[in-house]
Amino acid sequence: MTQMSGGQAAVAALQAEDTKHLFGLIGSATMEIFDALYDASDINFVGVHDERTGTHMADAYARVTGTAGVFLAGQNGPGTTNLVTGLAQAKAAFSPVLSIGGALATGHVYRDAFQEVDQQALFTPVTKKTWTATEAARVPEMVRAAFRTALTPRRGPVQLNLPRDVLAGQADFEPMQDPSAYRCHTLPAAQADDIARAAQMLDTATRPVIVTGGGIKYSGGHAQALALAEALNCPIVTSPGHGDAIPFGHPLNAGQMGPRGNAVASKLVKEADVILALGTRLGFNSTFFTYDNINRDAEIIQVELDPEAIGRHFPVAMGIWSDAPTAAQQLATAVTSGQAKAEVAKWTSDFQSARESLLTQRDAVADLSHPIQPSGLFKTLRDVLPQDAAITMDAGTLCLQATDALNYWTPNSLFTPLDFGLVGFSFAAGLGIKLAQPERPVVSLMGDGGFGMTVSELSTAVDHGINSVTVVMNNGCWGAEKAYQRDFFGGRYIGADVSSPPFDQLADLYGAAGFKADRLDQVGPAIEAALASGKPSVVDVSVDPTALYSFRRDSFKHRSG
Incomplete structure (x- = not known):
């Protein structure tokens, strides 16, 4: 028996699960966990700038490794509410994310305490299961249950809330169990x-x-x-x-x-x-x-x-x-x-x-003119991307057009928001994949709007040497919505245009490598230079802002004719 705090027990349980990378954002509600992590040299803590994007990193890490991606929201209240979008995304993708959140001290619940929110109720709709630990002695049990639930088919995200008093509490613990003792080893075969x-x-x-x-x-x-x-x-x-x-x-x-x-x-x-x-x-x-x-x-x-x-x-x-x-x-x-x-x-x-014929025609009709057209950009990407590259994408029409326009030579190389249709996923997802497979080229495609949402994680990439390449397809607008306003609402544009700084220069300011491509013949060399830079890299590609496409025309049948 070993006496530990609940926070120390949580870290010991993560170590027993062979957790290699822990994504998280520090907060006062979980200081016992962070203090225990200080001595856990076998866990690489990846401090992020936003809980949502950190959860996307854990999501993509889980998808590419087949193991659970673990995220720690250090603060209760606002620190955990920021997790909702990322966990909803992971649930739609059946991705085994284990999210741990600090929680209000048990004695303060239902008193309108500082940063109080009902986290058990909040996460229940967006996870496979949500728990709130009741005492320090049960922390390892609940961590085990969380891993088991996340990884049991059909896989999905789970949320474990750890109240402050539970993390601070002391208890005597048996040695941590081997995960093989509570995992399924075979899957059902057909009769x-x-x-x-x-x-x-x-x-x-x-x-x-x-x-x-x-x-x-x-x-x-x-x-x-x-x-x-x-x-x-x-x-x-x-x-x-x-x-x-x-x-x-x-x-x-x-x-x-x-x-x-x-x-x-x-x-x-x-x-x-x-x-x-x-x-x-x-x-x-x-x-x-x-x-x-x-x-x-x-x-x-x-x-x-x-x-x-x-x-x-x-x-x-x-x-x-x-x-x-x-x-x-x-x-x-x-x-x-x-x-x-x-x-x-x-x-x-x-x-x-x-x-x-389709593949031949796809190359033949690629528009290589200026300004840069999507078909020409996709042909260039097909030509320049390494065959072993992992490719991440956002939602939005440029990424949706790219989904079947690129060539995926090796299985498990395409990572998208899938049914959740999330903008702001791709860059963060690329960071999670690059951490899991550091020798593999990782290229993330995004629009300028989505990258603007998540650009602060350039600091995370630089601080941790996560050298992915992000290609920003910059057309100065929310392309899907602007296309619908053009095609079904008489071009009455409102809220559709986006202004952004030069993302290549912004990348340089963060300590990453920035590249700019205003013409199609600049795209290939820029991506090759980014892949070879040895730094997190951003390639800002100017795409024709009028090259818009309405994907969900069925949604506006009522406005046809």
Whole structure:
């Protein structure tokens, strides 16, 4: 037995979980934790400038490593309220973030005390689970429960509130448990009868397609998914935001489907007679929840680790509760070869020809004129970005256009806000990924508005030597909203324009490296120089402010005509 404070016990529990990086913002409510961290040389504390952006760092860190990303909000009240957006973002992405927040002393609750807010109620809607510790002796138990909950499928963020008196309290503690003693070690496989039935459906299909999502991407299951696609000789598409689930160069990869995907992948899902949804919810970004984006007459086989997701948005011919890579591997051994089936061979050959034409045409129609056009910028990025780069994106129309316009050569290389549609995610996410994989090139795409929200984290990047590259696609406006005002509200612009300082010069003032590109032929050299600079870098790219695109035209059908 060892006597410790609640704060010391919290740090010891983090050490037992092999926490390598702890993102956080210091505050007086958790001084016992910070004092214990002083002696915890095996934990790298990354002090940030804003709790929201720090949570995005932890979110991206979790996605790229498959482990929990941990954030510490040092102050109760305002220090924790700033977490809400970041945790809501992580929940939409099913990202295992463990957020720890200081909390009001137990004896002061319900007295309108300084910085009092009901943190238990506040975080419940935006997390998988929220706890408030009741005594120092239970701190390790609750930290263990938080890790276990965050990492148990379906993964998601959790919030642990630690009151001041709990952190200051003393207790005797047993040695910290090994995490393997309270983790699940295997995931469910599909039943043999279900595999046989699904294999028969796939074998009799003439226009089969596999749709992969986060269940393949985050599990590293691309090899199993591709083995199945090759056994069937059928195309494989990815859900939006998961274009990296399958390596770009594979001949059966059609890219991202749906309203924000490409025409070839989208056409496949609209015309397929059997759709195997492999680790995907067939959710909003893929389908907009309408049959405009998926064949109403197709038989759907949906493989999901979350049983509540099966058939939730579209009726299925067969639902299989299973780990997606495991089911893919089972199916690959059960199906007969699609190579011998003439209808499938033609379906796949036609798709491959269309895909080749799409990629050729994409380069051919890229507008290389001045001012810089999005298509020309994306072509330059395709040419200059290293194949092993991790790429992060924001919401907003320029990033949405870029999502399927870039090439993701290696799995787990694309990180976006996904269904939360958050602006202000990308730069912070890039910092989290670079910390996790310091030898890997990390490039973050943002608009000028989103970067302006989060630019203070340049100090974090400089202080900790986190050398990511941020490309600011600077068009001087909130592009999505300005496009809607132009197209549906008669150009009655209000609140749509953004003024910013020269971001390249601002980066220099922070001690980072700044680069400016006013012409397209300057973009490639600037990005290459940024990657080679050995510093956190910002490339400020001037994009044509009139090159606006209305993505959600369906939202304004009531104003058409």
